[in-house]
Amino acid sequence: MPQILVEDLKKSFFVSQRSSGFFGSVKGLVQRKTTIVHALKGVSFSVEQGELVGYIGPNGAGKSTTIKILSGILVPTSGTCIIGGRTPWKDRIRHVSRIGVVFGQRSQLWWDLPVIESFDLLRDIYRVPDSGYRKTRQEMIDLLSLESFLYTPVRQLSLGQRMRCDFAAAMLHRPEILFLDEPTIGLDAVSKLAVRKFIKTLNKTHQVTTILTTHDMDDIEALCDRVIIIGGGEILCDGTLTALRSQVSSRRYLRIDLINDDFFFEEEGVNIISKDGRTVTLAFDPTKLSAASLISQVTSKNEVADLFVENPPIEEIVAELYAKSGGILY
Numbered sequence: 232m233p234q235i236l237v238e239d240l241k242k243s244f245f246v247s248q249r250s251s252g253f254f255g256s257v258k259g260l261v262q263r264k265t266t267i268v269h270a271l272k273g274v275s276f277s278v279e280q281g282e283l284v285g286y287i288g289p290n291g292a293g294k295s296t297t298i299k300i301l302s303g304i305l306v307p308t309s310g311t312c313i314i315g316g317r318t319p320w321k322d323r324i325r326h327v328s329r330i331g332v333v334f335g336q337r338s339q340l341w342w343d344l345p346v347i348e349s350f351d352l353l354r355d356i357y358r359v360p361d362s363g364y365r366k367t368r369q370e371m372i373d374l375l376s377l378e379s380f381l382y383t384p385v386r387q388l389s390l391g392q393r394m395r396c397d398f399a400a401a402m403l404h405r406p407e408i409l410f411l412d413e414p415t416i417g418l419d420a421v422s423k424l425a426v427r428k429f430i431k432t433l434n435k436t437h438q439v440t441t442i443l444t445t446h447d448m449d450d451i452e453a454l455c456d457r458v459i460i461i462g463g464g465e466i467l468c469d470g471t472l473t474a475l476r477s478q479v480s481s482r483r484y485l486r487i488d489l490i491n492d493d494f495f496f497e498e499e500g501v502n503i504i505s506k507d508g509r510t511v512t513l514a515f516d517p518t519k520l521s522a523a524s525l526i527s528q529v530t531s532k533n534e535v536a537d538l539f540v541e542n543p544p545i546e547e548i549v550a551e552l553y554a555k556s557g558g559i560l561y
């Protein structure tokens with residue numbers, strides 16, 4: 232039995248519409264129009280213990296709604312979800328003691344308290360035994376380099392420092408599953424790297440099952456072997472990054488740094504997709520023309536300083552997949 236089993240999960244929201252202006256407000260008091268938003272239209276997937284899965288898709292696709300249902304915050308309209316034998320929204324107290332949740336846009340720390348006091352409060356809330364708590368807290372302080380601001384009130388921390396503290400807070404009760412909703416949003420490059428390293432360490436050394444939603448495809452590239460793509464409330468694709476790439480197209484790019492400004496090349500099936508100064512990018516299909524023959528043709532006609540064969544960025548793959556499913560792009 233997988234650790235997380237989601238079957239045909241649906242969630243609809245009823246949204247009240249109100250006309251604008253004074254008369255619109257008055258009318259809204261007696262006659263309110265309601266529309267239904269189908270945020271999830273039958274989502275199914277399963278996750279094994281120790282997996283690190285990227286859950287990606289465009290704005291409004293249904294990522295946060297899924298995470299909220301999985302963490303017991305929202306009740307679905309229909310469908311089942313069994314996590315470690317529990318139904319999150321029916322067995323909330325037992326469930327929250329086994330999961331950790333980090334929302335990049337929100338903090339679970341107390342704004343006016345020093346970080347360490349927030350940690351102590353969470354220990355009391357989760358009833359973590361003192362010896363285990365001290366050991367875990369120290370491990371998190373070391374892993375996330377929190378020592379220098381442990382006694383600073385949360386409101387005075389930078390976003391990167393606050394996020395690192397939020398990660399530590401989510402781990403104090405040693406959850407077996409982590410739900411991360413946009414954990415690197417707004418972070419600078421150094422903090423992003425620190426957060427990614429932390430997620431990877433937890434997953435590898437403690438086998439913490441992790442579901443990560445993000446718009447940052449570098450997070451996905453750095454962390455996830457498997458990605459689930461959701462669009463318009465439906466799962467569009469579920470598999471490894473390699474399988475995902477090959478499902479959309481086998482296209483590769485050859486980036487060429489030239490010594491001179493001019494570029495001479497013409498070959499059927501190979502397109503010049505950009506020329507920026509002395510950098511040229513060609514798109515080609517390796518199943519029709521190998522990278523080795525393309526490189527030899529290019530170098531026979533041009534003076535080349537450097538060459539790189541690249542995969543299309545994941546953003547491009549997701550956009551293509553989404554467009555194929557009939558969705559409107561970001």
Ligand SMILES: Nc1ncnc2c1ncn2[C@@H]1O[C@H](COP(=O)(O)OP(=O)(O)OP(=O)(O)O)[C@@H](O)[C@H]1O
Pocket residue numbers: 244245246268269270288289290291292293294295296297
């Ligand atoms: N509480 C709510 N009331 C009404 N509609 C909602 C509510 N929460 C979400 N929705 C709607 O459900 C759909 C899915 O929203 P959700 O937040 O899950 O998307 P998302 O994939 O997380 O998007 P983003 O990447 O922008 O965070 C959207 O159309 C959104 O407007």
